Amino acid sequence: MAVRLAQKVDNIPLIQSLLEAQQSSFELDAENRDLKAEIARLTEVLSLKGRVEFKAGSYRLTEGDGEERGPFCTGCWDSHRKLIRFSRLMRTAYVCPVCNAQS
Numbered sequence: 459m460a461v462r463l464a465q466k467v468d469n470i471p472l473i474q475s476l477l478e479a480q481q482s483s484f485e486l487d488a489e490n491r492d493l494k495a496e497i498a499r500l501t502e503v504l505s506l507k508g509r510v511e512f513k514a515g516s517y518r519l520t521e522g523d524g525e526e527r528g529p530f531c532t533g534c535w536d537s538h539r540k541l542i543r544f545s546r547l548m549r550t551a552y553v554c555p556v557c558n559a560q561s
């Protein structure tokens with residue numbers, strides 16, 4: 459709306475400043491969304507941290523009801539704080555579907 463008004467009065471420097479301000483606003487919105495996503499991810503990591511335990515070559519997660527989940531990839535948790543469930547290769551062998559680590 460402000461841009462249209464500036465166009466009506468044919469004020470090119472004002473139009474340019476308004477467009478730059480609009481671009482900055484879009485960039486701040488994108489940065490704000492990224493930061494909110496990162497806060498959500500870190501909050502999730504914090505909530506998991508005390509419940510993740512190393513056992514027999516992989517990580518296990520103990521839920522609030524005491525039930526254990528896993529096994530999860532050690533490399534993905536240690537390097538990226540992502541709990542990636544191993545896929546079973548054979549009876550006692552597992553592979554991470556993200557980094558291909560085996561346990």
Ligand SMILES: [Zn+2]
Pocket residue numbers: 531532533534542554555556557558559
């Ligand atoms: Zn992995």
